Amino acid sequence: MKRSFLGVFLLALILAINIVTTQFMVHQFFYEHYTNTLACVALNLFLFPVALLIYKKEIHKGGKKYEQ
Structure with a gap:
C-alpha cells in the first residue's frame, strides 16, 4: 500500500496537537x-x-494491487 505524504503529515500533526493539548x-x-x-x-x-x-482513508489508498 502506498501512503501519501499528506496523510502521514496530517496524522503526525494531529498526534502533535493531541500531545500538546493533553499536556496543557x-x-x-x-x-x-x-x-x-x-x-x-x-x-x-x-x-x-x-x-x-x-488513517482509514490512507489504508484504503493503493487498492488491491499489492495484495495477492
Whole structure:
C-alpha cells in the first residue's frame, strides 16, 4: 500500500496537537482552571475520530494491487 505524504503529515500533526493539548490539560487541571481543561478534553475527543478517518482513508489508498 502506498501512503501519501499528506496523510502521514496530517496524522503526525494531529498526534502533535493531541500531545500538546493533553499536556496543557494536565497543567490547567493542576491550577484548577476547569473550563480550559474541558476545552482541551473536547478538542482531544474531536481530533481522535478525525485521525481515525484519515488513517482509514490512507489504508484504503493503493487498492488491491499489492495484495495477492
